[in-house]
Amino acid sequence: MSPSLPATELLALYPAIGALDGDVLAALCDPKAVVSVNQGAELFAEQQPCHGFPLLISGTIKIVKCTPAGREMLLYRVEPGDSCVITSSCLLGHVTYTACGIAETSLRMVVLPERVFECLIAQNAAFRDFVFRLFAERLADMMLLLEEVAFHRLDQRLAKLLLAKAEPIQATHQLLADELGSVREMISRLLKGFAAQGLVSLGRERIRVLDRNGLRQVAGLNRPPPIDG
The missing domain is CATH 2.60.120.10 (Jelly Rolls)
Structure with missing residues (x-):
């Protein structure tokens, strides 16, 4: 150098x-x-x-x-x-x-x-x-x-975290748990639920988002349009 x-x-x-x-x-x-x-x-x-x-x-x-x-x-x-x-x-x-x-x-x-x-x-x-x-x-x-x-459910926070990461997401369930201050078992259970809903696909230390709009709804980011009148 x-x-x-x-x-x-x-x-x-x-x-x-x-x-x-x-x-x-x-x-x-x-x-x-x-x-x-x-x-x-x-x-x-x-x-x-x-x-x-x-x-x-x-x-x-x-x-x-x-x-x-x-x-x-x-x-x-x-x-x-x-x-x-x-x-x-x-x-x-x-x-x-x-x-x-x-x-x-x-x-x-x-x-x-x-x-x-x-x-x-x-x-x-x-x-x-x-x-x-x-x-x-x-x-x-x-x-x-x-x-x-304090105010958001763990599934909402996990959905936000997945949406914020570049795809494909290369991370272990433990790493995601550490980022959210949770435990691996809870994160694995939520991810399996997301996969069952068709929101994500799971691989070995890899997660692919299949339905970003669906994840946004879980995260509470999609708000209904205002009612006219």
Whole structure:
């Protein structure tokens, strides 16, 4: 990897760090500072202290909440150019992590040290705006997730999830259950019901939507037209 490649990628994804002191930026963009993580690796866990702010160059991190029984609920994903709001809140509040971060794919990243993060937040308006703008967006997403879990049936949420995915859907029933904060047995039962209704066809780790309009009705997305007069 050429010495300039990480700097080029980082500044394109996170232009606000361009305001860093030259020596700090050079150290951060040194190819030796780039961390490669394998798919499935745990980046952080609940109750662990937070020592830095990840700047993701490639790959995806999934942020999940785990139960004592081992179930997971997907809270959100972090992609290149994004901010991890769990990490932001930990660094700003000087508290431990309240969720787990897992490499959903193999990924590359560098870690902004805690002291540098605090300096940027205090002195750099562009970086501060970047962190708090994404903080607000994530908070809105979390409120929508809370509304979905609290007020919508699981079959509605599963139908919405299937409609949102690219086809053919390549996912295990366990993966879908994790995304919805449910259990595999419930998801398998609902999918078999969808298949019996002709809404989907099921294969090995593959789902094909056959009737999108029918799924939209299950999800509550098709509303009857207004009555004239």
